[in-house]
Amino acid sequence: MADDAGIPDLEPVGYDGPVGGWGSMKGMAQVGxxxxxxxxALDxxxxxxxxxxxxxxxxAWGKPPNPHVAEFCExxxxxxxWDLTGDRCGPDLFLDRSVSELATWSEYDLERLGRLTHPLRYDAATDRYLETSWEEAFAAIGxxxxxxxxxxxxxxxSGKAALEASFLYGLFARALGHNNLPDSSNMCHETTSIGLKQVIGSPVGTxxxxxxxxxxMILHVGQNPGTNSPRMLHPLQEAAKRGCCIVAINPLREKGLLEFASPQSPWQMTVGSPTEISDRYLQVRPGGDIAVLSGIAKHVLHLEDAEGGVLDHDFVAQHTDGLDDWMAWLRDQSWDDLERESGITxxxxxxxxxxxARAKAVIGVYGMGITQHVHGADAIGALVNLLLLRGNIGRQGAGCSPVRGHSNVQGQRTVGITEKPDLVPNDRLRDLFGMSPPMEEGWNTNAFVAALLEGRAQGFIGLGxxxxxxxxxxxxVAEAWGRMPLTVHVATRLNRTHLMPGRSxxxxxxxxxxxxxxxxxxxxQVTIEDSFSHIHGSIGARxxxxxxxxxxxxxxxxxxMATLPEDAGLPxxxxxxxxxxxxxxxxxxxxDDFADFERRIDQPGGFYRGNPARERQxxxxxxxxxxTCPESLDATGLGERxxxxxxxxxxxxxxxxxxxxxxxxxxxxxxxxRMLVMMSPADMAAEGLRPDQRITLDGAADDGIARSVAGLRVVPYDLPRGSLAGYFPELNPLSPLSRADKASDTPAAKGIPVRLA
Structure with a gap:
């Protein structure tokens, strides 16, 4: 059967197996x-x-005090x-290959060259990296x-360096005279650091x-545990087994939110069935989270009006502000608008x-599906509004739980990796180290990119x-990067950024x-902080x-030491x-966070540094x-175009x-x-596209800048109409610097406006 355009009915691609199971074992073996x-590496x-x-x-998922036999995921x-590869990328590699040639390689091919082994300096005359000594490198960079x-x-x-290196890095920047300390959080979860703090006073989960x-009950919004945090599937599986209601809210039907077969379970790995994870799956439009969460809350208020006893009135009266204004706003929202903006009935x-309304303890889990939107902070506010109605913050089994990416990105912020001087105890830095930290706000990632494009950025050091x-x-960015006088990279493997050398x-x-x-x-030994504000010791053995x-x-x-004056006073x-x-x-x-630090780093499961919002402070x-009342029901801010x-x-x-x-x-x-775009079969038929056809996507931001990515293979996928999905970083050229969360400046990478060329 075919539609009017002569395109046959299309079936979306998919995966028949569960997350985990033998597929996970095979995936690990292939990469190994x-x-x-x-x-x-096995030890x-x-x-x-x-x-x-x-x-x-x-x-950055938590590390339990009583771990599984294998406390790692795929x-x-x-x-x-990958870290413990036997392959090496030494100076000899660059004798046969210029930087310009290597810059044409993919991320994957560059990574497969193996571990960097020697300090290297770029030689513009030969367009090659050449071996150098640490002494020469430090002296020249300084x-x-x-x-x-x-x-x-x-x-x-980057979010991976441990607390010790991160603390010194922040001190180095401030001793040099700047607060330009962007990190990976600026591109991912800075919306949490600002948006969550505005509504509950804490920049991290409770x-x-x-x-x-x-x-x-778990409301799981805009996060894919199967790919991004597979160890999370164990507590989700246990919750599902005991009858916890799990509601997934996500544009793509991700396998990690559907079913899981634990590799720890001989039964599930042999004759048993996988565990079904989600009781309900709301396939929301990209940016429809504010509308769907508000729609859920609207019905909760209706039940309170009709039956009573639904809201936690004592908690709301004692611990919240702004309820009347928000309820008035919510009652003004029509169901037609909520359905249209969310894509959910x-x-x-x-x-x-x-x-x-029936649940006694609810956790709101979320990821970058919420944070990477123009109104991302409003989406966090919409989730918190819902949790507050029944007192689901600040008690056991309830709370707000953002899922972080990089292993120590939260910890880096805790010890001073931030462009904002008001987040750092500068008075203590003055008293303890005799330094004069700068008090002007520095560059976050977007501000650095803007300065780079305008020619104001003169030097870059990347800690990963x-x-x-x-x-x-x-x-x-690629065109402008090499204009900087100085670029320095602390790295384990070669990547594409290294192949855009500055003048030095x-x-x-x-x-x-x-x-x-x-x-x-x-x-x-070094230390890291997980998503749950627990500090863990870590020691290497290889x-x-x-x-x-x-x-x-x-x-x-x-x-x-090579840069700062010898009498700076920092040891x-x-x-x-x-x-x-x-x-x-x-x-x-x-x-307050690190009292008795040295003794507590060996505590199984890590030590908790505390969170006032968890104590309802x-x-x-x-x-x-x-x-809070959101500015718009549409978190993308795009409207209908x-x-x-x-x-x-x-x-x-x-x-x-x-x-x-x-x-x-x-x-x-x-x-x-990886050069592909996923599209709903209905949209493919309407556009007259066939599976595996190659197309071009053009950017459609209203900033007058032309953006385009060509050669993308179309893959039919189960997506809401009007939405597309593709891989990061290959499609980053389509993401405009001009579109970011209004509160945090986090790039709006989950709602990029594009058109088919």
Whole structure:
């Protein structure tokens, strides 16, 4: 049967198996073979995320005090196997290949070259990176930093470096004279740091891992655990088994929210059936989260009016502000508008509202499906509005739980990686270290990119990451990046950003977290913070990939000593020799969060640094949790524009951020290609497109800048009409710097306006 355009009926692609199970084991094995992982990697995995072992460098999901036999997931295993590859990318590689040639390679092909082994400097005459010494690198970089205006220099942190290196990095920037400290949170969860703080007074989630044992309902909004945080599937599975109602709200029907077969269970790995995860799945339009959450809340208020006893009146009266204004706003919203903007029927929203009204303890989980929108902070506010109605913040089994990406991105902010001076205890820095930290607000990631495009950015140091590929307006950034006088990268592998050298450019190879960090004869331990505000110790056991590698702490301290005056008074050499001294300094600067730091880092499950909102202490302007009225029901801010699609950028199953482990997106049934766009079969038929046809997408932002990505293979996929999905970072050229969350400046990567060329 065919439609009027002669296009046959299309079936969306998909994956028949569950998340986990033998598919997960096969995926890990395939990446392990490609990585040529060393034998010791298996021992690292055995101890990963456990007391006395190495904390995973992938996502920031919590580490339980009583871990599973294997406390790692498919993607965590891939990250570890990738780190512990036997392949090496040494100076000899660059003798045969110019930087210009390597810049044409894909992320995946560059990653497969293996670990960087020597410090390298860029030689413009030969267009190659050449071997150098650490002494030459530090001296040259220090001299160039001293010659630049510090306020034109950016210190970027990728979110992986541990607390010790991150703390020193922030001190180095402030001692140099700037607050240009963007990090990966600026591109992902900065909306949480600002939006959540505005409504409950906390910039981080209020839940702990234990809360998932006590909830009877989970609202899971805009987050895909199967690809982004697979260890989360264990508590979701246990919750589903005990009858917890799990409601998934997401544009794509992701396998991780549908069913899971635990690799820890011999029964499920052999004759048993996978566990069904979600009771209801609301396939919302991109940016429809405000409308669907408001629709659910509207029905809860209706039940209160009709039956009474639904709201937690004592909690609302004692702990909240703004209820009357918000209820008046909500009653003015018509069901027609809520259905149109969300793409969800009134009946479906009412059904979830009825379940919520009966639940005793509800957790609201969310990810970048909420935060990466023009009105992302309003979407967080809509979720908090719903939770506040029944007192679901600040008690066991309930709360707000944003799921973080990078393993220590939350911890980096805790110890001072921020462009905002009011988030740093500068008085303590003055008293303890005799320094004069700058008080002007620095550049976040978007501000740095704007300065780069305008020619104002003069120097860049990257503590990990592949920033030029991760940001909006990727093509424009690539053209401007090499104009900077100085670019420095602390890295483990080669990536595309390294191949856009500034006039002076340096690659400084560092240890991975799983490797031994030996300083003056003592093996050093580092610490990280997970999504639940727990601090964990981590120690590496593997031999370093080469004798010339240095730890991130040693590199940051070496750069600082080569740049700052000798009489600056900061004991960089002592800190680099003994990380206990760094933790003692962190405790002095942040005594409330890190009291008795050294003793507590060995606590199984980590130690909790606390959260006032969890204790119902609201550090907001009103002193209470805040009901808020959104500016728009449409979080994208796009409205209805004929011919304009809403593009979502996302990861594949073989990917962590810009690190690509392979060409498989198994959980979506897509293999072998990343230059593609997923589209609903109905939209394909309406556009006269056939599966695997190659098309071009043009940007449709109202800023007068032409954007385009060609050669995209069309894949029929189960998506709401009017929406598209494709991979990050390949589709980043379509993401405009001009479109970001209004509160936090987080790029609006989940609602990019595009049209078919």
């Amino acid at each position: 073979r490609k990585a040529h992982a060393e034998p010791g 690292t995995l055995r101890k990963q995320n456990k007391h006395g072992g190495t904390m995973c460098t992938s996502c 993607n965590g295993a891939k990250a570890t196997l 001299a160039e930093l001293r010659a630049l205006d510090p306020k034109a220099v950016t210190f970027y942190a 839940c702990t891992l234990e809360d998932f044992d006590h909830c009877d 009134r009946a479906a929203m009412e059904a979830v509202g009825a379940s919520y 990451g592949n920033l030029a590929r991760a940001v909006p307006d990727q093509d424009r 450019s340096w690659l400084l190879p560092c240890l991975v977290r799983a490797e031994q960090d030996l300083q003056q004869g003592v093996y050093q 031999q370093p990939a080469g004798p010339h590698l240095r730890s991130e702490v040693a590199i940051v301290a070496g750069l600082a 960089w050499a002592g800190w680099a020799a003994d990380y206990r001294r760094i933790r003692a300094a962190i405790e002095q600067v942040y005594p 609201w550090q907001t302007e009103s002193g209470k949790a805040q009901f 004929p011919g304009i699609y809403r593009l979502i950028t996302l990861r594949s199953n073989d990917q962590f951020n810009t690190t690509v482990y392979g060409m498989s997106d198994r959980l979506r049934g897509i293999e072998g290609d």
